[in-house]
Amino acid sequence: VHAGLHELAAKYDIPLTFTGHPCLLYFGFDHPEAPAIQTLWTVRMLTHGLLISSGFYPMWTHTDAHVDTYLEACDEVFAELADAIAANDIESRIGGPVKMTGLRRLA
Secondary structure (H helix, E strand, C coil): CHHHHHHHHHHHCCCEEEEEECCEEEEEECCCCHHHHHHHHHHHHHHCCCCCCCEECCCCCCCHHHHHHHHHHHHHHHHHHHHHHHHCCHHHHHCCCCCCCCHHHHC
């Protein structure tokens, strides 16, 4: 998954940063509008039937088909993210509020 995400980020010039270990991979968007990009990412991945976060936790039950499905969805969504970043209209594509960060989301 890490290699696939890295390849797709390069393909679409998506500013991804990776942390964690191969078995607990986390990534983020290194961009001033990172929360909006993360929100759009989540919304669009849901349209592919994938409830995701900024982490990927591979398990023994994941098959190659699961990984392929995930990366194919990422390919389509990264294309839109790149377009949204270039057009500077990320928030208008979300269809709702940008995700909240930090403890204020709990108040």
